[in-house]
Amino acid sequence: MADAKDIHVDIMRSELGRARGMGAAKSGVGHWWGQRVSALALAPLTLWFIYSVLSLGSASHEAVLAWASGPLTLVLLLTLAGMTFYHMQLGLQTVIEDYVHDEGKRLLALLLVKGAAILLAVTAIVSILKIGL
Amino acid sequence: MKDVREALMVSRNTDGKLVRRPLSPHLQIYKPQITTAMSILHRITGVALAAGSLLMVCWLVSAATSPEAYYSVRDFTVSWLGRLLMFGWTVALLYHLCNGLRHLAWDAGFGFEKDTYKSTGLAVLAVTAVGTILIWLVVLLGGAS
Numbered sequence A: 001m002a003d004a005k006d007i008h009v010d011i012m013r014s015e016l017g018r019a020r021g022m023g024a025a026k027s028g029v030g031h032w033w034g035q036r037v038s039a040l041a042l043a044p045l046t047l048w049f050i051y052s053v054l055s056l057g058s059a060s061h062e063a064v065l066a067w068a069s070g071p072l073t074l075v076l077l078l079t080l081a082g083m084t085f086y087h088m089q090l091g092l093q094t095v096i097e098d099y100v101h102d103e104g105k106r107l108l109a110l111l112l113v114k115g116a117a118i119l120l121a122v123t124a125i126v127s128i129l130k131i132g133l
Numbered sequence B: 001m002k003d004v005r006e007a008l009m010v011s012r013n014t015d016g017k018l019v020r021r022p023l024s025p026h027l028q029i030y031k032p033q034i035t036t037a038m039s040i041l042h043r044i045t046g047v048a049l050a051a052g053s054l055l056m057v058c059w060l061v062s063a064a065t066s067p068e069a070y071y072s073v074r075d076f077t078v079s080w081l082g083r084l085l086m087f088g089w090t091v092a093l094l095y096h097l098c099n100g101l102r103h104l105a106w107d108a109g110f111g112f113e114k115d116t117y118k119s120t121g122l123a124v125l126a127v128t129a130v131g132t133i134l135i136w137l138v139v140l141l142g143g144a145s
Helices: A015-020 A030-056 A061-068 A071-099 A103-132 B034-065 B067-077 B080-107 B114-141
Strands: B010-012 B018-020
Touching (some): A030 A061, A030 B114, A061 A071, A061 A103, A061 B034, A071 B034, A103 B034, B034 B067, B067 B080
16 A cells, blocks of 8 residues: 555546536436336336236237237336336446446447347337237 | 546545555455345346346237247247246346345345344345245146146
């Protein structure tokens, strides 16, 4: 550990900048809140989904269509799909940012994960609408 | 010192002198504990669930495509490989859900006492195990297969 006389800080970042903690991306705690709020929404939605899948069992195709066309089911399924992929890409982003240290590889991994999450979410939503409407 | 991350590790001691704040030792120094094991397990199950979401999308797409597509996905889910994946998915989902609630409680400022985080950790493991068993009893005995 260095002696006190060796320590000299000459960066330009202000104390206000540090306190606000927004960083270069200017997004602050948005990611943190997004992950918590989507987690809160997913807890009951997931329990409902497990219950639904268990009730459906190995249902026939017609039974699944009938189930999904209920307005409440449709709303819950769409919300579940949206929240799932939103929460998923936030979580995977954290994992990538923690373990992929190379700037270029990290950007590539993030773009791939975010792109895949959007594609999966849209695919799920289109399928749900097609089944339910 | 030009790096802001290094500068953030500089603070003043009680005499008002600038000091480098100590860094906590790295992972290998610690012996495994329930807290650290459950923390990394939360991450692993999260990544596993992301992979599992592909199966959920397959199921939705097949139901939206045709009865034949739906039945081929359904046949896969009742095959031994499908069952294995679904079982793993159940464990990962219940663990991530229960431990996620534990994390939310921490975020709200509760449950940091040493005894509390140990007992809530064990509770998460217990609920995951019991929940998985109950769900699979329903699947295998409840005519759902």
